[in-house]
Structures are given as C-alpha cells and as structure tokens.
Amino acid sequence: MLARKSIIPEEYVLARIAAENLRKPRIRDRPRKARFIAKNGACNLAHKNIREQGRFLQDIFTTLVDLKWRHTLVIFTMSFLCSWLLFAMMWWLVAFAHGDMDPSTESTMNSTKWTPCVTCVRSFTSAFLFSIEVQVTIGFGGRMMTEECPLAITVLILQNIVGLIINAVMLGCIFMKTAQAHRRAETLIFSRQAVIAVRNGKLCFMFRVGDLRKSMIISASVRIQVVRKTTTPEGEVIPIHQVDIPVDNPIESNNIFLVAPLIICHVIDKRSPLYDISAADLALQDLELIVILEGVVETTGITTQARTSYIAEEILWGHRFVPIVTEEEGVYAVDYSKFGNTIKVAAPRCSARELDEKPSILIQTLQKSELSHQNSLRKRNSMRRNNSIRRSNSMRRTNPSLIVPKVQFITPEGSQSASET
Numbered sequence: 001m002l003a004r005k006s007i008i009p010e011e012y013v014l015a016r017i018a019a020e021n022l023r024k025p026r027i028r029d030r031p032r033k034a035r036f037i038a039k040n041g042a043c044n045l046a047h048k049n050i051r052e053q054g055r056f057l058q059d060i061f062t063t064l065v066d067l068k069w070r071h072t073l074v075i076f077t078m079s080f081l082c083s084w085l086l087f088a089m090m091w092w093l094v095a096f097a098h099g100d101m102d103p104s105t106e107s108t109m110n111s112t113k114w115t116p117c118v119t120c121v122r123s124f125t126s127a128f129l130f131s132i133e134v135q136v137t138i139g140f141g142g143r144m145m146t147e148e149c150p151l152a153i154t155v156l157i158l159q160n161i162v163g164l165i166i167n168a169v170m171l172g173c174i175f176m177k178t179a180q181a182h183r184r185a186e187t188l189i190f191s192r193q194a195v196i197a198v199r200n201g202k203l204c205f206m207f208r209v210g211d212l213r214k215s216m217i218i219s220a221s222v223r224i225q226v227v228r229k230t231t232t233p234e235g236e237v238i239p240i241h242q243v244d245i246p247v248d249n250p251i252e253s254n255n256i257f258l259v260a261p262l263i264i265c266h267v268i269d270k271r272s273p274l275y276d277i278s279a280a281d282l283a284l285q286d287l288e289l290i291v292i293l294e295g296v297v298e299t300t301g302i303t304t305q306a307r308t309s310y311i312a313e314e315i316l317w318g319h320r321f322v323p324i325v326t327e328e329e330g331v332y333a334v335d336y337s338k339f340g341n342t343i344k345v346a347a348p349r350c351s352a353r354e355l356d357e358k359p360s361i362l363i364q365t366l367q368k369s370e371l372s373h374q375n376s377l378r379k380r381n382s383m384r385r386n387n388s389i390r391r392s393n394s395m396r397r398t399n400p401s402l403i404v405p406k407v408q409f410i411t412p413e414g415s416q417s418a419s420e421t
C-alpha cells in the first residue's frame with residue numbers, strides 16, 4: 001500500500017525549516033562558573049580525602065558545636081543515658097558485693113541491726129533509678145545511701161563529678177550553638193545585584209548593604225575581594241586567586257555607621273582589577289567579587305561576619321540604586337521594598353582606562369544624555385498639550401451647552417449681518 005502524500009510539498013517544508021534555522025542561530029550557553037561564595041554567604045567548598053580525622057577529636061568542643069542539631073541532640077541524650085547506666089551497674093555491683101541482693105538479708109535486717117549500703121536497692125532497675133536520683137539530685141526519699149560502705153561514698157563522689165562535667169559541656173555546647181555569630185548575620189542583607197556607574201567623574205562599582213535589626217553592628221567594616229582563576233608567567237595555575245580591592249570610605253578608620261542602608265562604593269582606578277574591563281567585556285569575564293561585612297554585635301559582644309558575592313551576570317552597567325531613605329514627620333523612614341531597585345543612568349560603555357586616557361568620552365556621554373532627556377521632556381510636553389486639546393474638543397462635542405449661539409446684528413440701513421462670537 002502506497003504511503004499517503006502530504007498536502008504541502010516536501011520541497012517547501014525543507015526550505016521553510018532551513019529559513020527558520022538561519023533566522024534563529026543556535027547559541028550554546030557558556031557553562032556557569034561554580035561560585036566560591038553563595039549569595040547567602042555559605043562557602044561552596046567540599047573537603048575530601050582527610051586522613052587525619054583524629055585532629056577533630058582533639059578539639060572536641062568545637063566539633064560538637066559545628067555538628068548539626070540532630071547529631072548534637074543524639075549525643076546529648078546518649079551521654080546522659082550511658083552515664084546513668086554505667087553508674088547503675090556500679091551501684092548494683094556495690095549492693096551485690098555487700099549482700100543487699102540476697103533475699104535472706106531482709107529477715108536478717110528486721111531481726112538484727114544489719115544496714116545495707118543503699119536502702120531499697122533490690123534489683124538493677126532500682127539501682128538505675130538510684131543512679132538517676134544521684135546524678136540529677138532529685139531524691140524521692142525511698143532510696144538513700146548509708147555510712148556502711150566507704151566504696152559507695154566513693155562512687156557517689158565520682159558520679160557527682162562526672163555529672164557536673166557532662167552538664168557543663170552539653171549545656172555550653174547548646175548555648176554556643178544557639179548564640180552563634182552567623183545567626184546575627186541573617187538580618188544583614190545585601191542587594192541582589194551590583195551596579196557600575198559614574199560617581200564624582202569616576203567609574204565606580206557599587207552595591208547596597210543594610211541591617212534589619214535596630215540593635216547596631218559596632219565597628220562594622222566592609223572588605224571586597226576579587227576571586228578569579230589566574231596563570232602565573234611561570235605557568236602555575238592558581239584556581240582561587242584572591243585580590244583585595246579598596247573601598248571608597250571618607251572615614252579614616254574605615255568603619256561604617258550601619259544605622260541605615262548604605263551604598264558601598266569602589267572607585268575603579270589603576271589599582272582595581274576592573275580597570276581594563278568595559279561593558280562589552282564584562283559578560284565574558286570569569287570573575288567573582290566577594291563582599292565581607294564584619295562587626296561586633298551590640299547586644300552580645302560577639303564578632304559576626306556576613307558574606308555574599310557577585311558574578312559578572314549580576315553586575316548592571318549604567319545603573320544606579322534608587323533612594324530608599326526619606327524623612328517623614330521628623331523621622332527617617334527606610335522603604336525596604338525598593339532595597340534592590342535600580343534605574344538606568346548615563347555611563348560610558350568603555351573601560352576605566354579608556355576613560356582616563358580620553359576624558360572627553362564622559363563629557364560626550366553626559367551631553368548625549370542631557371539632549372535625550374530634553375527631547376524626552378519636549379515629547380512629553382507636546383503629548384500632554386495634544387491630549388489636553390483633544391480632551392477639550394471632546395468635551396465641547398459632548399456638551400452642547402458650551403457652544404456659543406449665533407447673534408444677528410441689524411445695521412441702520414436695515415440689513416442684517418450674522419456674526420459668531
């Protein structure tokens with residue numbers, strides 16, 4: 001049976017497919033570079049093949065603090081259970097060695113003046129309950145130690161010391177986990193994107209930072225580092241090459257007063273790694289700018305650190321952050337809904353090096369932006385004027401009461417003339 005022919009000729013279909021492929025070229029996306037620092041400040045680093053695991057046990061307290069909460073709670077519970085069971089076994093052995101477990105001793109104790117080491121300890125269960133009472137100092141009154149056995153007094157002292165050590169370590173570990181410095185950093189926010197624009201006649205790299213809490217960060221300082229893969233003249237490949245770049249801060253101590261959101265500025269000059277990068281070259285750069293904010297928490301006195309990073313795709317050239325701090329009824333108000341909003345501004349598309357060599361580029365860019373701004377204002381005014389004229393004409397057509405009637409004038413000769421006002 002012959003196959004059914006299509007209604008559209010095959011030659012037309014092939015030509016159409018070829019034309020679509022020519023109009024829409026296939027562009028392979030550049031593989032995304034792995035971030036060294038995530039947007040939330042976490043380090044994207046995996047430690048592998050660590051052979052000296054015993055170093056972590058030498059600093060057991062820091063290891064316990066760094067563990068996850070579920071592991072900490074399991075260790076916390078198991079440490080108490082193991083200590084209770086260990087000393088319950090010791091109390092059971094003391095009672096067994098003294099003969100308190102013998103059923104015949106009960107009648108002997110009633111008839112003579114025989115005294116047990118621990119009263120009412122007849123089994124391992126009762127010894128376990130007595131161990132809990134000793135370590136947590138509950139003391140229900142049914143089981144108590146006597147002065148008959150010096151060994152039992154020694155076990156009592158030993159259990160109290162061990163219980164105090166376990167309480168101090170576990171409670172201190174839980175306190176440090178709940179009061180860690182990075183918890184305070186959760187309320188220190190950075191703008192999602194950074195911008196490059198002209199400020200004071202210089203190209204500047206800028207981002208915004210803010211604090212959501214009313215309690216301040218004392219002695220806050222900001223550092224910026226550029227992380228990129230470089231190759232030395234000797235051929236050595238450095239996968240994570242860190243370069244510090246200066247921050248434009250008029251204060252000599254380099255500390256910021258973070259009471260309201262601030263725009264941190266880095267002037268792109270000869271010392272900057274961004275000096276030779278233009279707007280066209282920025283998308284092709286394989287670099288990452290890491291921002292580190294450090295300071296002391298006012299309420300606890302603990303040093304905290306907040307981090308974020310910006311890659312080339314997150315840097316907007318020719319943009320500026322919108323103002324978010326306004327004065328309302330004698331109070332400065334901050335609108336965090338516009339925290340990361342930016343607007344387009346006039347900025348040269350060349351690099352900072354070309355701008356230093358040819359300062360006329362900046363003047364021409366500003367003149368063009370001024371002309372375009374004036375043209376947009378003229379167009380806007382003309383559109384408003386035309387809209388007002390059309391609106392008045394439409395109102396005249398719809399309201400007949402606004403139309404002035406015709407008036408006839410009679411001349412002395414008796415002729416009539418009509419005029420319209």
